Amino acid sequence: MTEPPEDVGADRRRLVGLIVGAVIAALIIGLLVVGLLARGDSTSIDDALATGQRPPAPNITLPVLVSGAGLPPVGQTASLASLKGTPVVLNLWASWCGPCRDEAPIFEKAWDKYKGKGALVLGLDLQDLSENALAFVKKYDITYPSLRDGTDASKRDLEATGVPETFIIDRKGRIALHITGQVTDLRQITVPLDQVLAEK
Amino acid sequence: MRRALAIALAAFALGGVAAPAFAVTAQQIYRETRCPTCNTPLDVSTSPAAQAIKDFIQVRIAKGQTEEQILAALEAEFGREVLATPPKEGFDLVAWIVPIVLVVGGLCAIPLVTRSWARRRHTDTPAPEISPEDAARLDDELKNHPG
Numbered sequence: 001m002t003e004p005p006e007d008v009g010a011d012r013r014r015l016v017g018l019i020v021g022a023v024i025a026a027l028i029i030g031l032l033v034v035g036l037l038a039r040g041d042s043t044s045i046d047d048a049l050a051t052g053q054r055p056p057a058p059n060i061t062l063p064v065l066v067s068g069a070g071l072p073p074v075g076q077t078a079s080l081a082s083l084k085g086t087p088v089v090l091n092l093w094a095s096w097c098g099p100c101r102d103e104a105p106i107f108e109k110a111w112d113k114y115k116g117k118g119a120l121v122l123g124l125d126l127q128d129l130s131e132n133a134l135a136f137v138k139k140y141d142i143t144y145p146s147l148r149d150g151t152d153a154s155k156r157d158l159e160a161t162g163v164p165e166t167f168i169i170d171r172k173g174r175i176a177l178h179i180t181g182q183v184t185d186l187r188q189i190t191v192p193l194d195q196v197l198a199e200k
Numbered sequence: 201m202r203r204a205l206a207i208a209l210a211a212f213a214l215g216g217v218a219a220p221a222f223a224v225t226a227q228q229i230y231r232e233t234r235c236p237t238c239n240t241p242l243d244v245s246t247s248p249a250a251q252a253i254k255d256f257i258q259v260r261i262a263k264g265q266t267e268e269q270i271l272a273a274l275e276a277e278f279g280r281e282v283l284a285t286p287p288k289e290g291f292d293l294v295a296w297i298v299p300i301v302l303v304v305g306g307l308c309a310i311p312l313v314t315r316s317w318a319r320r321r322h323t324d325t326p327a328p329e330i331s332p333e334d335a336a337r338l339d340d341e342l343k344n345h346p347g
Contacts, residue, residue: 017312128252
Protein backbone atom coordinates (compact mmCIF):
# COMPACT_ATOMS: atom_id res chain seq x y z
CA MET A 1 0.00 0.00 0.00
CA THR A 2 1.46 3.42 -0.98
CA GLU A 3 1.63 6.28 1.50
CA PRO A 4 -0.49 9.36 0.72
CA PRO A 5 1.66 12.12 -0.92
CA GLU A 6 0.87 14.69 1.82
CA ASP A 7 2.36 12.36 4.44
CA VAL A 8 5.55 12.11 2.40
CA GLY A 9 5.70 15.94 2.27
CA ALA A 10 5.13 16.20 6.03
CA ASP A 11 7.87 13.65 6.69
CA ARG A 12 10.26 15.56 4.46
CA ARG A 13 9.47 18.83 6.25
CA ARG A 14 10.00 17.11 9.58
CA LEU A 15 13.36 15.78 8.38
CA VAL A 16 14.42 19.23 7.14
CA GLY A 17 13.34 20.72 10.48
CA LEU A 18 15.39 18.12 12.34
CA ILE A 19 18.46 18.79 10.19
CA VAL A 20 18.14 22.58 10.65
CA GLY A 21 17.69 22.11 14.41
CA ALA A 22 20.71 19.81 14.58
CA VAL A 23 22.85 22.30 12.62
CA ILE A 24 21.82 25.18 14.93
CA ALA A 25 22.50 23.03 18.02
CA ALA A 26 25.91 22.04 16.60
CA LEU A 27 26.74 25.71 15.93
CA ILE A 28 25.80 26.72 19.48
CA ILE A 29 27.81 23.83 20.97
CA GLY A 30 30.73 24.78 18.68
CA LEU A 31 30.62 28.39 19.90
CA LEU A 32 30.57 27.20 23.52
CA VAL A 33 33.55 24.90 22.91
CA VAL A 34 35.50 27.71 21.19
CA GLY A 35 34.65 30.02 24.10
CA LEU A 36 35.81 27.47 26.68
CA LEU A 37 39.04 26.80 24.78
CA ALA A 38 39.67 30.55 24.50
CA ARG A 39 39.48 30.77 28.30
CA GLY A 40 42.66 28.75 28.23
CA ASP A 41 42.82 26.79 31.45
CA SER A 42 45.78 24.91 29.97
CA THR A 43 48.50 23.48 32.19
CA SER A 44 51.03 22.42 29.56
CA ILE A 45 53.80 24.62 31.06
CA ASP A 46 53.39 23.15 34.55
CA ASP A 47 53.02 19.64 33.11
CA ALA A 48 56.32 20.03 31.23
CA LEU A 49 58.08 21.46 34.29
CA ALA A 50 56.77 18.57 36.40
CA THR A 51 58.51 16.11 34.07
CA GLY A 52 61.81 17.98 34.21
CA GLN A 53 61.45 19.71 30.84
CA ARG A 54 61.78 23.42 30.16
CA PRO A 55 58.98 24.61 27.89
CA PRO A 56 59.64 27.69 25.73
CA ALA A 57 58.34 30.92 27.21
CA PRO A 58 55.52 32.42 25.10
CA ASN A 59 56.61 35.26 22.87
CA ILE A 60 54.88 38.08 24.69
CA THR A 61 55.16 41.61 23.30
CA LEU A 62 53.79 44.35 25.54
CA PRO A 63 54.06 48.08 26.22
CA VAL A 64 56.76 49.19 28.63
CA LEU A 65 55.33 50.59 31.88
CA VAL A 66 58.66 51.28 33.58
CA SER A 67 61.78 51.37 31.44
CA GLY A 68 65.36 50.47 32.35
CA ALA A 69 68.00 47.75 31.93
CA GLY A 70 68.11 48.18 28.17
CA LEU A 71 64.33 47.99 27.62
CA PRO A 72 62.77 50.46 25.15
CA PRO A 73 61.37 53.71 26.59
CA VAL A 74 57.91 53.93 28.20
CA GLY A 75 55.12 53.67 25.66
CA GLN A 76 57.08 51.46 23.26
CA THR A 77 56.81 47.71 23.27
CA ALA A 78 59.25 45.03 24.38
CA SER A 79 59.14 41.29 23.80
CA LEU A 80 60.35 38.35 25.84
CA ALA A 81 61.99 37.00 22.67
CA SER A 82 64.25 40.08 22.52
CA LEU A 83 65.58 39.16 25.98
CA LYS A 84 66.97 35.78 24.89
CA GLY A 85 70.48 35.34 26.20
CA THR A 86 69.58 36.94 29.54
CA PRO A 87 68.06 34.96 32.40
CA VAL A 88 64.82 36.70 33.41
CA VAL A 89 62.83 36.70 36.64
CA LEU A 90 59.36 37.57 35.38
CA ASN A 91 57.05 38.67 38.19
CA LEU A 92 53.33 39.07 37.50
CA TRP A 93 51.82 41.73 39.73
CA ALA A 94 49.03 44.30 40.09
CA SER A 95 48.58 47.32 42.33
CA TRP A 96 45.29 45.95 43.69
CA CYS A 97 46.95 42.69 44.78
CA GLY A 98 47.82 42.51 48.49
CA PRO A 99 50.46 39.74 48.30
CA CYS A 100 52.17 41.68 45.45
CA ARG A 101 52.80 44.54 47.90
CA ASP A 102 54.36 42.12 50.37
CA GLU A 103 56.68 40.48 47.86
CA ALA A 104 57.74 43.65 45.97
CA PRO A 105 60.66 44.35 48.38
CA ILE A 106 61.99 40.81 47.77
CA PHE A 107 62.12 41.40 44.01
CA GLU A 108 63.76 44.76 44.60
CA LYS A 109 66.44 43.00 46.69
CA ALA A 110 66.89 40.41 43.94
CA TRP A 111 67.30 43.20 41.38
CA ASP A 112 69.89 44.87 43.60
CA LYS A 113 71.79 41.61 43.79
CA TYR A 114 71.69 40.64 40.11
CA LYS A 115 71.48 43.83 38.06
CA GLY A 116 75.20 43.88 37.32
CA LYS A 117 75.46 40.12 36.91
CA GLY A 118 73.66 39.47 33.66
CA ALA A 119 70.16 38.64 34.97
CA LEU A 120 67.03 40.75 34.67
CA VAL A 121 64.16 41.15 37.12
CA LEU A 122 61.15 42.15 35.04
CA GLY A 123 57.70 43.02 36.33
CA LEU A 124 54.54 42.34 34.36
CA ASP A 125 51.65 44.49 35.58
CA LEU A 126 48.37 42.73 34.81
CA GLN A 127 44.80 43.97 34.47
CA ASP A 128 45.60 47.14 36.31
CA LEU A 129 45.04 50.87 35.84
CA SER A 130 48.26 52.51 34.58
CA GLU A 131 48.09 55.37 37.09
CA ASN A 132 47.61 52.95 39.99
CA ALA A 133 50.46 50.77 38.71
CA LEU A 134 52.83 53.75 38.49
CA ALA A 135 51.78 54.91 41.98
CA PHE A 136 52.56 51.38 43.23
CA VAL A 137 56.03 51.47 41.63
CA LYS A 138 56.72 54.82 43.29
CA LYS A 139 55.31 53.84 46.69
CA TYR A 140 57.35 50.64 46.96
CA ASP A 141 60.54 52.14 45.44
CA ILE A 142 60.63 49.59 42.64
CA THR A 143 63.55 50.22 40.30
CA TYR A 144 63.39 47.14 38.05
CA PRO A 145 61.55 47.58 34.74
CA SER A 146 57.98 46.46 34.11
CA LEU A 147 55.76 45.68 31.15
CA ARG A 148 52.02 46.18 31.23
CA ASP A 149 49.03 44.18 29.99
CA GLY A 150 45.54 45.52 30.69
CA THR A 151 43.96 42.40 29.21
CA ASP A 152 44.38 38.80 30.30
CA ALA A 153 46.13 37.73 27.07
CA SER A 154 49.64 37.36 28.48
CA LYS A 155 48.29 35.73 31.63
CA ARG A 156 46.61 33.14 29.39
CA ASP A 157 49.77 32.69 27.30
CA LEU A 158 51.80 32.08 30.44
CA GLU A 159 49.04 29.83 31.78
CA ALA A 160 49.07 31.84 34.98
CA THR A 161 46.06 31.65 37.26
CA GLY A 162 46.37 35.15 38.70
CA VAL A 163 48.74 37.43 40.56
CA PRO A 164 51.27 37.18 42.04
CA GLU A 165 53.07 34.52 40.03
CA THR A 166 56.72 34.34 39.03
CA PHE A 167 58.59 32.65 36.21
CA ILE A 168 62.32 32.14 35.88
CA ILE A 169 63.33 32.05 32.23
CA ASP A 170 66.73 30.74 31.17
CA ARG A 171 69.14 32.14 28.56
CA LYS A 172 67.50 30.07 25.83
CA GLY A 173 64.10 31.63 26.51
CA ARG A 174 62.77 28.53 28.24
CA ILE A 175 60.77 28.52 31.47
CA ALA A 176 62.89 26.92 34.18
CA LEU A 177 60.58 27.57 37.15
CA HIS A 178 57.01 28.68 37.82
CA ILE A 179 56.16 29.96 41.29
CA THR A 180 52.41 30.20 41.92
CA GLY A 181 51.52 32.70 44.61
CA GLN A 182 53.57 35.00 46.77
CA VAL A 183 57.35 34.78 47.05
CA THR A 184 58.12 35.02 50.75
CA ASP A 185 61.86 34.38 50.81
CA LEU A 186 64.63 35.82 48.65
CA ARG A 187 66.16 32.34 48.32
CA GLN A 188 63.11 31.22 46.30
CA ILE A 189 64.57 33.48 43.60
CA THR A 190 68.31 33.34 44.21
CA VAL A 191 68.73 29.54 44.33
CA PRO A 192 67.16 28.76 40.94
CA LEU A 193 68.50 31.98 39.36
CA ASP A 194 72.08 31.16 40.38
CA GLN A 195 71.62 27.75 38.78
CA VAL A 196 70.28 29.28 35.54
CA LEU A 197 73.06 31.88 35.53
CA ALA A 198 75.66 29.14 35.86
CA GLU A 199 74.37 27.47 32.68
CA LYS A 200 76.00 28.42 29.40
CA MET B 201 -3.18 81.68 26.16
CA ARG B 202 -1.94 82.80 29.57
CA ARG B 203 -2.57 79.27 30.89
CA ALA B 204 -0.62 77.68 28.05
CA LEU B 205 2.27 80.05 28.67
CA ALA B 206 2.24 79.16 32.40
CA ILE B 207 2.33 75.44 31.57
CA ALA B 208 5.20 75.97 29.13
CA LEU B 209 7.15 77.98 31.72
CA ALA B 210 6.51 75.34 34.40
CA ALA B 211 7.69 72.58 32.02
CA PHE B 212 10.82 74.58 31.21
CA ALA B 213 11.51 75.17 34.91
CA LEU B 214 10.97 71.49 35.74
CA GLY B 215 13.24 70.55 32.86
CA GLY B 216 15.92 72.77 34.32
CA VAL B 217 15.55 71.21 37.73
CA ALA B 218 15.42 67.69 36.31
CA ALA B 219 18.54 68.18 34.16
CA PRO B 220 21.01 66.81 36.75
CA ALA B 221 19.09 63.51 36.72
CA PHE B 222 20.45 63.00 33.21
CA ALA B 223 24.04 63.32 34.40
CA VAL B 224 25.98 60.08 34.31
CA THR B 225 25.94 58.05 37.50
CA ALA B 226 28.59 55.63 38.68
CA GLN B 227 26.03 52.79 38.84
CA GLN B 228 25.18 53.36 35.18
CA ILE B 229 28.81 52.88 34.14
CA TYR B 230 29.30 49.96 36.55
CA ARG B 231 26.50 48.16 34.69
CA GLU B 232 28.19 48.77 31.34
CA THR B 233 31.58 47.43 32.37
CA ARG B 234 33.01 44.15 33.55
CA CYS B 235 35.60 43.30 36.13
CA PRO B 236 38.66 42.22 34.08
CA THR B 237 39.77 39.58 36.56
CA CYS B 238 36.46 37.89 37.38
CA ASN B 239 34.51 38.73 34.21
CA THR B 240 31.35 39.67 36.12
CA PRO B 241 29.53 43.02 35.76
CA LEU B 242 31.27 45.69 37.77
CA ASP B 243 28.12 46.52 39.75
CA VAL B 244 28.05 43.02 41.29
CA SER B 245 31.79 42.41 41.50
CA THR B 246 33.58 42.90 44.81
CA SER B 247 37.07 41.95 43.63
CA PRO B 248 40.00 44.30 44.40
CA ALA B 249 40.44 45.00 40.66
CA ALA B 250 36.76 45.94 40.37
CA GLN B 251 37.05 48.24 43.39
CA ALA B 252 40.02 50.02 41.78
CA ILE B 253 38.01 50.55 38.59
CA LYS B 254 35.00 51.81 40.58
CA ASP B 255 37.26 54.40 42.23
CA PHE B 256 38.61 55.37 38.79
CA ILE B 257 35.04 55.88 37.50
CA GLN B 258 33.97 57.93 40.53
CA VAL B 259 36.99 60.24 40.23
CA ARG B 260 36.25 60.84 36.55
CA ILE B 261 32.56 61.52 37.18
CA ALA B 262 33.57 64.03 39.84
CA LYS B 263 35.82 65.68 37.24
CA GLY B 264 32.77 66.04 34.97
CA GLN B 265 33.76 63.52 32.31
CA THR B 266 31.03 62.06 30.13
CA GLU B 267 30.06 58.41 30.03
CA GLU B 268 31.67 58.05 26.58
CA GLN B 269 34.94 59.54 27.83
CA ILE B 270 35.04 57.23 30.85
CA LEU B 271 34.19 54.12 28.82
CA ALA B 272 36.82 55.07 26.22
CA ALA B 273 39.42 55.50 28.98
CA LEU B 274 38.55 52.09 30.43
CA GLU B 275 38.72 50.48 27.00
CA ALA B 276 42.15 52.05 26.46
CA GLU B 277 43.32 50.56 29.77
CA PHE B 278 41.80 47.08 29.59
CA GLY B 279 40.73 46.49 25.99
CA ARG B 280 37.24 45.80 24.69
CA GLU B 281 36.70 42.96 27.13
CA VAL B 282 36.04 45.52 29.86
CA LEU B 283 32.80 46.56 28.12
CA ALA B 284 29.74 44.58 29.24
CA THR B 285 28.15 44.78 25.80
CA PRO B 286 30.26 43.86 22.78
CA PRO B 287 30.70 46.56 20.11
CA LYS B 288 28.39 46.30 17.09
CA GLU B 289 31.18 45.67 14.57
CA GLY B 290 33.39 42.91 13.22
CA PHE B 291 33.14 39.44 14.73
CA ASP B 292 31.44 40.91 17.82
CA LEU B 293 28.36 41.46 15.65
CA VAL B 294 27.72 37.72 16.05
CA ALA B 295 26.77 38.33 19.69
CA TRP B 296 24.03 40.72 18.53
CA ILE B 297 22.84 38.85 15.44
CA VAL B 298 22.68 35.26 16.74
CA PRO B 299 20.05 35.90 19.48
CA ILE B 300 17.88 37.87 17.02
CA VAL B 301 18.15 35.12 14.39
CA LEU B 302 17.28 32.48 17.00
CA VAL B 303 14.23 34.40 18.26
CA VAL B 304 12.95 35.16 14.73
CA GLY B 305 13.64 31.55 13.66
CA GLY B 306 11.80 30.26 16.73
CA LEU B 307 8.80 32.50 16.07
CA CYS B 308 8.68 31.39 12.42
CA ALA B 309 8.93 27.74 13.48
CA ILE B 310 5.93 27.91 15.84
CA PRO B 311 3.19 27.88 13.13
CA LEU B 312 5.06 25.26 11.11
CA VAL B 313 5.52 22.97 14.10
CA THR B 314 1.95 23.39 15.37
CA ARG B 315 0.54 22.73 11.88
CA SER B 316 2.71 19.64 11.61
CA TRP B 317 1.52 18.40 15.02
CA ALA B 318 -2.13 19.04 14.15
CA ARG B 319 -1.77 17.18 10.85
CA ARG B 320 -0.01 14.29 12.52
CA ARG B 321 -2.77 13.99 15.16
CA HIS B 322 -5.40 14.07 12.41
CA THR B 323 -3.76 11.38 10.28
CA ASP B 324 -2.24 9.30 13.05
CA THR B 325 -5.53 8.64 14.90
CA PRO B 326 -7.85 6.64 12.59
CA ALA B 327 -11.50 6.18 13.54
CA PRO B 328 -11.85 3.29 16.00
CA GLU B 329 -12.99 0.00 14.51
CA ILE B 330 -16.60 -0.93 15.36
CA SER B 331 -17.35 -4.50 16.30
CA PRO B 332 -20.00 -6.47 14.27
CA GLU B 333 -22.28 -6.63 17.36
CA ASP B 334 -22.09 -2.89 17.84
CA ALA B 335 -22.70 -2.36 14.12
CA ALA B 336 -25.83 -4.51 14.29
CA ARG B 337 -27.05 -2.63 17.38
CA LEU B 338 -26.42 0.66 15.66
CA ASP B 339 -28.39 -0.44 12.59
CA ASP B 340 -31.29 -1.52 14.82
CA GLU B 341 -31.26 1.76 16.67
CA LEU B 342 -31.23 3.72 13.42
CA LYS B 343 -34.09 1.62 12.01
CA ASN B 344 -36.17 2.11 15.14
CA HIS B 345 -35.45 5.78 15.34
CA PRO B 346 -38.48 7.73 14.13
CA GLY B 347 -36.50 10.57 12.54
